[in-house]
Amino acid sequence: MMTIGLNASPVVGSSCEMLVRRVLEGAASAGSKTLMFNLNDLDILPCQSCGESPYPMNCFYNDSMDEIYKWLIEGDIIVFGSPVYFDTVSAQAKLLIDRCNCLRPAIFPTGSESSPEGVKFLDRGLKKRKxxxxxxxxxxxxxxxxxxxxxxxxxxxxxxFAGEIDMRGNSLRAGLAVERPELPEVAFALGKMLAGG
Ligand SMILES: Cc1cc2nc3c(=O)[nH]c(=O)nc-3n(C[C@H](O)[C@H](O)[C@H](O)COP(=O)(O)O)c2cc1C
Structure with a gap:
């Protein structure tokens, strides 16, 4: 069993980072191996919308996504944490998400403009992960x-989808989740439960 943490907050010691880590710790207490990535430290090119399927590769470009693809595909539990920036996920999170478009690449039928079948997407048969x-x-x-x-x-x-934890803070101060002690506990319990403990 492998639990992967993806932290998309750039702030060291942020609530987001801490809660992702607590889920991993809970999973580890139930015997899972864990791996944590701070996306801000990685080198991820924005999706270039090539318009061609890279299959059987995941993407035509090689950067930090090479390792992320590996663990996104092979992991059993994926813990994705993001701060909310302008009502959506952070840029660090969005870079990773867009680069996963080709994990379900489009199949354009011949003469697709006029094809009644439209565009289809290749199912790579990825295993179900939580x-x-x-x-x-x-x-x-x-x-x-x-x-x-x-x-x-x-x-x-x-x-x-197997669970969500939302943290509401009232300042930009890092680590506000410690002021809500129930949240790290919930995060730990969730990781432990999902890893079978
Ligand atoms: C660029 C930027 C945009 C933000 N936009 C929003 C927003 O639209 N809505 C919101 O509730 N908070 C917004 N915030 C506040 C963050 O979501 C808040 O500080 C959060 O606690 C960050 O999480 P972290 O400390 O775990 O990184 C924004 C912060 C930044 C730096």
Whole structure:
């Protein structure tokens, strides 16, 4: 069992980072191996919308996504955490999400412009993985836009939504989740439960 943490907050010690890490710790307590990525430290090119399927590769470009693809595909639990920036996920999160478009590449039929079949998408037969969403935003944030983006991403690559933790803070100070001690506990319990503990 492998649990992968993807933290899309650029702030060291942020609530987002801490809650992703707590889910991983919970999963580890139930015997899972864990791996955490801070996306801000990675080198991820924005999707170039090549218009061609890179299959059987994941993408025509090689950068930090090479390792992310590996773990997104092979992991059993994916914990995706993002702060809310302008009502949606952070740029760090969006870079990764867009680069996963070709994990379900489009198949353009011959003469697709006029084809009644339209564009189809190749199912790569990715195994089902469990997905956790961690969101961190301001006091009045509803998280609906960011949630829709991450849930759509999960669905696209066959990750089954398995839980969400939302953190509302009232300042830009890092690590506000410690002031809500129930949240790290919930995060730990969720990781433990999903890993079978
Ligand atoms: C560029 C930027 C845009 C933001 N936009 C929003 C927003 O639209 N809605 C919101 O509730 N908070 C917004 N915030 C506040 C962050 O969501 C908030 O500070 C959050 O706690 C960050 O999470 P983190 O500390 O885990 O990184 C924004 C912050 C930044 C830096």
């Amino acid at each position: 997905g956790v969403i961690i969101l961190s935003g301001g006091q009045r944030q509803k998280f609906d836009c960011a949630r829709t983006v991450i849930k759509g991403f999960f669905k696209w690559i066959n990750i089954v």
